[in-house]
Structure formats: structure tokens, C-alpha cells
Amino acid sequence: MQVRMLTEADGRAIASWRYPGRDATYDVGEIVTSDQGHWAVVRHDQLVGYCCFGLEARVPGVDEQAGTLDVGYGLRPDLVGQGLGPSFVSEILRFGIDQFAPTRLRLLILTWNERSRKVAEKVGFRKEGIIASDEGEFFVMGRSAEDFEPAASTT
Secondary structure (H helix, E strand, O other): OEEEEOOHHHHHHHHHOOOOHHHHHHOOOOOOOHHHOEEEEEEOOEEEEEEEEHHHHOOOOOOOOOOEEEEEEEEOHHHOOOOOHHHHHHHHHHHHHHHHOOOEEEEEEEOOOHHHHHHHHHOOOEEEEEEEEOOEEEEEEEEEOOOOOOOOOOO
């Protein structure tokens, strides 16, 4: 997998993705752009997801922290549950570390999203607290960027 610049076609595709059940909260529903800080994640030249960093990855009520890179992402709905999570997230983290040189990484994961929490833990994140937002309750999960080792690739 690799992270690359998001195209207009990527943004349209992401806007059309629909997640089933409770995961529908992750439906983007609007065309995201590279101007908004979004990037495409591809495997064999096929769009498999997207990511964002900084302000775009934070929820209301979470403040920026010096040296900490906030990371957000979404895997294409038809690929969820196929074991791609650790390599998908690892590639995004590797890219974020290379681009922004943070000392720490932070994820915000809805407390009910067990699958995402487990993937985060597999790539070294630990719970640091819970924050309530208009969008729900989120685990604040963090890890050092300095000792990051990517998960084994499934590409």
C-alpha cells in the first residue's frame, strides 16, 4: 500500500462510500479534497482508503499538542474486516511520520468501535483517556513516533 495525492475522482469515490449499520457514522458524504488535507491510500493502483492529519483528524474539544500528529483514516467499506487494518494504518503512520516528523502520534476512536481500537493496539497505540464530543465518546490513543515499526504488509 502507499499514500499518494488525492485526486478529484478519489474524492468523489470516497463521498459515495456507505458503511453498514452503526459504522454509517463514518460515511463522509461530501467530496474531500487534497486542499482539505486528505490523501489517498492505494494498493495495486486501486483506491483502498484515505487519510488526513492534524486539524482534519481531530474532533471538536480536542486541542492540538506540540509534537503530536493527529491521524484520521477510513478504509473502503467492502474491505473492512478482511485483515488489512494493521498494514493500512501502518502505511498511513509511516507516511505521516515522513511528512510531518512528529514525536508522538494520536488517534481518536469512537469507544464502541472495537475493530478500530484493536487495529490501533496492534500498531502500538495505547488508551490515554476518553473525550466526549458532539460526535460521541472517543478513546484518545497515543504512541511514540520515534520507535514506529510498520506492521507486516499484505500487499
